[in-house]
Amino acid sequence: MEPDELAGLACEDYVDSRLVTGSAEVGDALGLEHGPLPDDRLDALGAKPWTLLVQAVDHHIPAVADLIDPFRFIPNWRIDDVMVSYATDQGGVGAHYDQYDVFLVQGLGRRRWELGDICSEETPLLPHEDLRLLAEFEARQDWVLEPGDILYVPPGLAHKGTAIGHDCMTYSVGFRAPSRTELVAGWTDEVLDQLTDDDRYVDADLKLQPNPGLISEHAVSRLHKMVMEKLGDEAAFARWIGKFATAPKGAALDWQPEHTLSDEQVLPRFACDAILVRNPASRFAYVRWADGNVLLSVDGESYECCDETGAFAEKLCANTRIPVDPSETTARPVRELILALVNRGSIAFDGDEG
Numbered sequence: 001m002e003p004d005e006l007a008g009l010a011c012e013d014y015v016d017s018r019l020v021t022g023s024a025e026v027g028d029a030l031g032l033e034h035g036p037l038p039d040d041r042l043d044a045l046g047a048k049p050w051t052l053l054v055q056a057v058d059h060h061i062p063a064v065a066d067l068i069d070p071f072r073f074i075p076n077w078r079i080d081d082v083m084v085s086y087a088t089d090q091g092g093v094g095a096h097y098d099q100y101d102v103f104l105v106q107g108l109g110r111r112r113w114e115l116g117d118i119c120s121e122e123t124p125l126l127p128h129e130d131l132r133l134l135a136e137f138e139a140r141q142d143w144v145l146e147p148g149d150i151l152y153v154p155p156g157l158a159h160k161g162t163a164i165g166h167d168c169m170t171y172s173v174g175f176r177a178p179s180r181t182e183l184v185a186g187w188t189d190e191v192l193d194q195l196t197d198d199d200r201y202v203d204a205d206l207k208l209q210p211n212p213g214l215i216s217e218h219a220v221s222r223l224h225k226m227v228m229e230k231l232g233d234e235a236a237f238a239r240w241i242g243k244f245a246t247a248p249k250g251a252a253l254d255w256q257p258e259h260t261l262s263d264e265q266v267l268p269r270f271a272c273d274a275i276l277v278r279n280p281a282s283r284f285a286y287v288r289w290a291d292g293n294v295l296l297s298v299d300g301e302s303y304e305c306c307d308e309t310g311a312f313a314e315k316l317c318a319n320t321r322i323p324v325d326p327s328e329t330t331a332r333p334v335r336e337l338i339l340a341l342v343n344r345g346s347i348a349f350d351g352d353e354g
């Protein structure tokens with residue numbers, strides 16, 4: 001990417017961007033501004049160090065989305081997005097740690113990465129209003145990345161990047177790992193949605209107990225079962241996790257057709273070889289049931305797929321560009337799945353995107 005292209009994205013209201021002013025060398029003096037930035041903001045910064053960080057650039061620039069391809073050995077649901085940063089000489093966001101695995105790919109220019117120790121919630125932070133910066137940082141390793149170099153930083157590892165010279169661009173291929181807090185909160189909300197107040201504890205077989213104050217072992221075990229039966233339903237959990245793991249993040253790239261397409265309208269397009277493309281902002285994942293059927297999840301919605309539709313769903317999850325053989329779409333359920341996804345804007349016929 002050209003630096004100007006990144007600066008342009010940071011001015012758009014549908015893009016999540018941040019501007020950090022100051023040098024990584026003096027963490028507590030760093031300033032933070034959130035995008036969208038006014039058109040003339042970057043020009044006004046003059047010679048002092050600054051870093052522009054733009055989230056999910058892969059959702060907007062196809063060439064940046066291609067940068068994920070070498071990382072496809074990691075499942076789709078664990079991939080987050082590609083953040084791109086631009087810094088002037090000495091620019092950097094200060095010493096910090098992230099919760100996720102990240103591959104830092106150097107684009108333009110050079111950046112020094114200093115790596116420290118593994119941190120946790122107990123690690124002291126600087127009293128900074130906006131940034132989570134480490135109060136103490138001791139570099140244990142020092143790497144200078146040149147264009148094309150990659151540095152892997154595991155979750156929790158303290159790191160500090162400083163631009164060496166102007167025009168320093170770094171591509172962060174970031175991953176996600178749900179926290180237990182998120183999982184428990186999300187899954188219990190889902191279970192609660194399925195429950196009614198009529199579903200209550202009953203003890204028609206109640207025995208007289210010597211002390212009325214006792215919550216008997218039998219009662220505890222029954223109460224516990226009432227909870228666990230629902231929370232422990234693994235098939236229901238698998239159904240939910242697909243939706244949870246593919247839920248869209250931020251404003252998606254809008255590929256929805258202006259008018260909802262019908263089977264009659266798309267049928268001719270399958271007569272010869274068609275190519276479908278996945279919206280780079282969309283998330284695709286599936287679980288396979290014991291009977292071989294597939295539950296496809298796309299952007300927080302799930303689709304039960306069997307037989308040839310299941311095979312097609314797997315193909316959609318494996319590739320970002322999907323050539324479709326006319327024989328694959330003779331089955332109506334396959335066309336219905338394609339139609340549902342095209343109408344949601346999660347996929348498009350090659351050439352129709354956006």
Ligand code: SIN
Nearest residue numbers: 051085093161170172
């Ligand atoms: C950057 O690209 O400047 C910051 C990336 C990071 O440290 O997470």
Ligand code: CO
Nearest residue numbers: 096097098159
């Ligand atoms: Co970081």
